Amino acid sequence: MSASAGAATPVQDAPATAGPTVHVVTLNLYHDQQHWPQRRVEIARVLGDLRPDVIALQEVLEHEQLQNQAQWLGQALGYQVHFITNDPPSRPRRYGNALLTRGVVLERGETLLHPLDDYRVAGMVRLLVEGQPLNVYVTHLHWRPEGGAIRARQIDDLLAWIDATDDGLPSVIAGDFNVPTEAPELAALRARYDDAWDILPLPRPPPPPSTLNPHFYPEQRVRIDHVFLQRGRLASSSVGLLFTEPDASGLWASDHLGLSVHARLLPAP
Numbered sequence: 001m002s003a004s005a006g007a008a009t010p011v012q013d014a015p016a017t018a019g020p021t022v023h024v025v026t027l028n029l030y031h032d033q034q035h036w037p038q039r040r041v042e043i044a045r046v047l048g049d050l051r052p053d054v055i056a057l058q059e060v061l062e063h064e065q066l067q068n069q070a071q072w073l074g075q076a077l078g079y080q081v082h083f084i085t086n087d088p089p090s091r092p093r094r095y096g097n098a099l100l101t102r103g104v105v106l107e108r109g110e111t112l113l114h115p116l117d118d119y120r121v122a123g124m125v126r127l128l129v130e131g132q133p134l135n136v137y138v139t140h141l142h143w144r145p146e147g148g149a150i151r152a153r154q155i156d157d158l159l160a161w162i163d164a165t166d167d168g169l170p171s172v173i174a175g176d177f178n179v180p181t182e183a184p185e186l187a188a189l190r191a192r193y194d195d196a197w198d199i200l201p202l203p204r205p206p207p208p209p210s211t212l213n214p215h216f217y218p219e220q221r222v223r224i225d226h227v228f229l230q231r232g233r234l235a236s237s238s239v240g241l242l243f244t245e246p247d248a249s250g251l252w253a254s255d256h257l258g259l260s261v262h263a264r265l266l267p268a269p
Contacts, residue, residue: 020130020265021237023052024227026138026174028256029069031061031095035251036069042247043254044076050242050260053129055079055100056138056174063093070098078102084110084123084138096121097138097175104128111161113154118142122158124165132265135171137162143178151178152185159188170233170265176256178224193228196236196261208241208257215246216255227261232269237262 025047030039047055055073060083062068074081077100085096107126122139139158142150162171173193179185181195197207210217211225229236242258 019267020132022054022129022134022136022172022234022263022265023050024054024056024136024172024174024261024263025050025052025242025258026056026058026176026225026227027242027258028058028140028176028225028254029060030254030256031059032066032069034255036066038247038249038251039253040069040072040076042251043243044073046242046253046258047073048077051102052260053101053103054125054127054136054172054174055098056136057098057100058138058140058176059095060085060098061093061095068094070100074100080105082108082110082123082125084121086112086116086119086121095119097123097140099123099125099136099138101125101127106133109161109165111157113139113141113157115150115153118150118154120154122161124162126167126169129265133169134265135162135166135169137171137173137175139173139175139177141175141177141179148179148183148185151183152188155186155189159192171230172234172263173228174226174259174261176225180223181226189228192231194231194236196227196229196239196259196263199229200236200239207239211241211257211259213243213252213255213257215252225256225259227259227263229261229263233266234263235266237264 079100082099087094110123113120124137210221243253
């Protein structure tokens, strides 16, 4: 993956190998904070240059004075949009996640995560990657540091839903997990999925210390935004951070950094 404006190392490229490849980007949008009308221009510019197959978004907002943020980006990029929320269509303010895709979508889905009063959801799309079907899931877990038990329950919900919907096809999970990959509450996920950083070809660079934007979180260095690849079904080709610098006016794209992953589909076992 070549670095473009808004992208940064470490990035690792694998030797050319057979097998379809998919490019996934995940980004927490920081809803409508910090000058969204200006931020969205830079986000659209960088994503338009990269043209990933799938864009997983968290903290997507719409209300009476704000067009759905994922819909705006989808229109700007020419992507299809799957917005996932537990807010009914009749509610003026709706908040959730989204999956943006530029190719053929075979199926969409969504589910609620417990506890329901935490307002957490997960979504999926099944798309064709060079003629082969692939599932991509997005989620955003509970945020409080002391909420490990809640996140563990949400992971259990997510994995059960994946088991019910994946149809035996390879799967990617992207999003804001609000904890690092080694957190105990992600143990069930780690048993079946690999952090994209951890399975890069050797010699692999260490993962970055944080996906939080240091401009907003100078003292908080933690990597909470992840792309997980189903073990034995996908392998990382390259991984890198996005939006590591402000735009020309000094405005940052988000309070999170974006994560860009190229992965290769492996032959079915």
